[in-house]
Amino acid sequence: MSGLDLEELAEIELQRDEEEAAALGAARRPSAAPSVAPPAGPDPELSTNHPFYDVARHGILQVAGEDRFGRRVITFCCCRMPPSHELNHRRLLEYLKYTLDQYVESDYTIVYFHYGLNSQNKPSLRWLQSAYKEFDRRYKKNLKALYVVHPTNFIKILWTILKPLVSHKFGKKVTYFNYLSELREHLKYDQLSIPREVLRYDEELRNLHAGRLPPPTKTPPPRPPLPTQQFGVSLQYLKDKNQGELIPPVLRYTVTYLREKGLHTEGLFRRSASVQTVREIQRLYNQGKPVNFDDYGDIHLPAVILKTFLRELPQPLLTFEAYEQILEITSVESSLRVTCCRQILQNLPEHNYAVLSYLMGFLHEVSQESISNKMNSSNLACVFGLNLIWPSQGASSLSALVPLNLFTELLIEYYEKVFSGRGERGAEASEQGAPGARGSVPNEGAAAGDRPASGDRPTSGLARPPLPPRPLTTAWRLL
Secondary structure, three states: OOOHHHHHHHHHHHHHHHHHHHHHHHHHOOOOOOOOOOOOOOOOOOOOOOOHHHHHHOOOOEEEEEOOOOOEEEEEHHHHHOOEEEEHHHHHHHHHHHHHHOOOOOOOOEEEEOOOOOOOHHHOOOHHHHHHHHHHHHHOOEEEEEEEEEEOOHHHHHHHHHHOOOOOHHEEEEEEEEOOOHHOOOOOHHHOOHHHHHHHHHHHHHHOOOOHHHOOOOOOOOOOOOOOOOOOOOOHHHHHHHOOOOOHHHHHHHHHHHHHHHOOOOOOOOOOOOOHHHHHHHHHOOOOOOOOHHOOOHHHHHHHHHHHHHHHHOOOOOHHHHHHHHHHHHHOOOOHHHHHHHHHHHHHOOOHOOOOOOHHHHHHHHOHHHHHOOOHHHHHHHHHHHOOOOOOOOOOOOHHHHHHHHHHHHHHHHHHOOOOOOOOHHHHHHHHHOOOOOOOOOOOOOOOHHHOOOOHHHOOOOOOOOOOOOOOOOOOOOO
């Protein structure tokens, strides 16, 4: 079959999709014409100065937190695409690349919601072919999964047309999901910003095929956490169960291990790790059993464990209350932003402040080695921004990422200045082994000889390390 025949067949299938969707809606609402929910309004946090405001205002692309493997999730919703005469598809492609450019250096996942693509808003086949060609290896390498939700025959024919362009390796990343419920195993479903139209369509599909769907499984009642639990419990719980220590054990030992063996690892915190291994280590920590990262031979593993710990806190380290304040950081004059950061942190609970200071001190140290690890404060902020703060409801919008990442970058870049003062808390954090306690000057006399010998290095089990972590390096950036 020629390419032209396939293209015509794709058009026929797309029309059939529209007819079936209309019939499905009519079957569910026989007394009224099928209604279409209005498209999503512009994100209230989206500035008209955005370089792609003309495209971004439709809400076609959204950043939806991270999947269960710690990878950033980006959604593409066809139902939010306006008719072709109202949307410049070339601009859409540029906006897609502009968005992905912020994440392609790390592993990421795309969720494509196919429902809503029709003959009025679909881009041309030539556009699709040129789009795939423009996404070079830099974009494809770290795309770990492409989830296609509610696929139709049109998608299958389209895949056949594009197959000569698509590598076998890329093709293995594509997974089809017939129902939204299938996403739950792979993503943090409650963080997805799913359009109402898609939710309604999914419900109609499930009702139509109810006789063939397996019965829903009952969710077991939540179990109380173990006394040694490390993941998914509050900082207060960890403090109470660890003799009043402010720094949670799993955070202390991953930081200690990475400081000793990972500071010069290129792309530290950017890479993912085996999901099965991550879950195994979580289980060991939760059961109070020792963990020796040397046994796994993957320096990125403790980095993933550290991020996972932060993501699974019941409340973000920076707290829900600080979310709106942090979003305002971009409207503050540049020369006053560090002061603004300090003021926001003044309202943090004492425990959160101590843990945040400990973590930011370490990330500042990582940024000082960016010549070798390629992770400066900006790169680290892109990785940690959404691990430190998220809204109490839903996920952070795409436009919220700029202030969240900027705030995190300021905490890392100007660590000494942001965390100066509040001496009592600084002293307490210092007693807990925090790197570079607030209000203090790094030990400029510290040398390599002051570091623990290799035989004394902790294995990141739950026993307290024999020696505290070494102070921060003397290469502090001048403010």
